[in-house]
Amino acid sequence: xxxxxxxxxxxxxxIPRRQAEAQVKVMSSYIDDKFATKQEMTNEFxxxxxxxxxEFxxxxxxxxxEFxxxxxxxxxxxxxxxxxISKIMAHQLGVVVATIGVFMAIxxxxxxxxxx
Numbered sequence: 001x002x003x004x005x006x007x008x009x010x011x012x013x014x015i016p017r018r019q020a021e022a023q024v025k026v027m028s029s030y031i032d033d034k035f036a037t038k039q040e041m042t043n044e045f046x047x048x049x050x051x052x053x054x055e056f057x058x059x060x061x062x063x064x065x066e067f068x069x070x071x072x073x074x075x076x077x078x079x080x081x082x083x084x085i086s087k088i089m090a091h092q093l094g095v096v097v098a099t100i101g102v103f104m105a106i107x108x109x110x111x112x113x114x115x116x
Contacts (some may be wrong), residue, residue: 003028
């Protein structure tokens, strides 16, 4: 609604033209000082969206780099774990072979006693 339309509405309700013009001038000035226009809001929203897009891009980039580091650490831990498991299995195999050796020695002694 234009200022002329507002003046006409005020005049239609019984307010003298000069007073209606003064009121519209004061209200328009107040509104212009206190409220943003639709275009100003649109521009601000565009600016905020651009800032957010840049920030999200930065965060995604940082997260991708962190995930890459975590994956590398997990691969290294996996290698270390497999190495430790291999060592334990080798030790257990040695124990089994030694036990079999002792069993075979005892069996040999028992057989030689039986056969003699």
